[in-house]
Amino acid sequence: MSEPVKIVMDAMGGDFAPAEPVKAAVAAVREKDNIQVILTGKRELIEQELSKYEYPGEKIQIVHTSEVIETAEPPVMAIRKKKDSSIVVGMQMVRQGEADAFVSSGSSGAILVGGQVIVGRIKGVERPPLAPLLPTKKGVSLLIDCGANVDARSSHLVQFAKMGSIYMENVVGIQNPRVAIVNNGAEEEKGNALVKETFPLLKECRGINFIGSIEARDIPDGYADVIVCEAFVGNVILKLYEGVGSTLISQIKQGLMTNLRSKIGALLVKPALKETLKTFDASEHGGAPLLGLRGLVVKTHGSAVAVEQKNAIFQCLQFKEQQINEKIQEHINDI
């Protein structure tokens, strides 16, 4: 049998740590053979959680860390100061080749900064993008970039298109993924300065299936598989997607409780509604990968529960087995 893929899970990250990350690790090693999970965090707390489950003991390892980076901490300072935190120690293991990937529901800022300064970029990658999956009518689309570094250059966006295509094809399994750039209109003459500069570069770029501009309205329809934009716009899209969705759903739920008639109806529609809303949920695909690093870093939601975190572990497995980083390195400078 080949060497198992080693994945570090931040046991202290997210709203439900350490319970959910530990549960995710147990579920992952029970379900798949070729995984080894390393939990970073406070040993005592982790052991307490682990004691609730049965699992093949040799497949989960604990690396004790004494510090925790809180969500509200300024990320650069946190990464620099808290050398013995679950995030810094976990990322150091990836950097030193002791692990293949790192998964965390912790501070986004710290994960983004740590990915760049601890794990480090693949040679040739100018900027590592954070690329969450958005649920759509037809499945999922990769939104690339939603990271912390805004005001990107056109060369960054071209690299995002390439990395996003490799990811969607090999990890999500979409043949010849359609790449589109976020624009304020469908016509070629539309766009801000950055989009106008990037559009012809994407058009000429070989090895990607560029289909032109995408208006924000068409994103939920699943019109493109890889949606390229700079991080400020990506952040707006990601957060508004979540915001409009959750507001509308809460409004609808409230509306269903207005009178007896609608309350009875609500009981009847509940299972079907739940099923529908589940299809509009990307957590079965894991978390958002930070691409272009020498190793994989995956950010799961702060509110993630074990299912999402377990799927993030499988996402890392797929990433490693499909040799995504080798493919990125090979193609990042193709013209």
Added chain:
Amino acid sequence: MSEPVKIVMDAMGGDFAPAEPVKAAVAAVREKDNIQVILTGKRELIEQELSKYEYPGEKIQIVHTSEVIETAEPPVMAIRKKKDSSIVVGMQMVRQGEADAFVSSGSSGAILVGGQVIVGRIKGVERPPLAPLLPTKKGVSLLIDCGANVDARSSHLVQFAKMGSIYMENVVGIQNPRVAIVNNGAEEEKGNALVKETFPLLKECRGINFIGSIEARDIPDGYADVIVCEAFVGNVILKLYEGVGSTLISQIKQGLMTNLRSKIGALLVKPALKETLKTFDASEHGGAPLLGLRGLVVKTHGSAVAVEQKNAIFQCLQFKEQQINEKIQEHINDI
């Protein structure tokens, strides 16, 4: 009695022209005394529609125009060439003081270009923003700017904040409206170059109630009354808002039809659901004003029906009676 407010309605604009614009004009003059509506478009078609209704004849006037600007036409060229179109003629009337305002469901591009080059800017206004109202949990928020001119400067954004505040206070009736700038995080150090430059200017700006950054996630909650951003980002927000909303609603409707149980439930919840979705609809407030022009231009949805268009006429009335342009002129260069 004071002179009636004169509003030009583009009878040829939108998916349901001339039927809906004509119906809107009739409804408006029936409902309010101090309005005169001028319908621009093909006389024969307009007269045919008008013949269906009873209304005070002296309050609706037709100005015949022989041309129509289509939605797909390049706007600058269309405005330049089609001098006898319902849009160009209507805007000329506003420019020459023969009318106070112009309402159209026609080509967005032509309306934006025509507003600037035909109607013209108020002295001191650097760029006229398009400012639609977004439905929120608490009512509506003004999203300013969603216009055609992207890559704004910080001085533009400050003017948007001032004009938006005047509009929300006097037309929508919100006391001391809260102004926020769209950002990729709530902390003051977040932002792209434009936001970082604009933030301190808004903070120091007197006469507006600046509450800081708003993340896209918080927009549907109604966290701010005036949401300031440059037009590329505004376009993404507006279109994604519509896209996520309509996709989710169509998915839910489809979900309700999956089995007999849910179908029966759907019948029971239908009225309550309809009521809920109605609160999530900004059309009762009319259309999106193009602010900072010497006269008012209002863009209603291409798919608008008479209710929205009639409300746009009332919006023009309110705009004129509240002397919004005089207020903008007075305060646009306040520091």
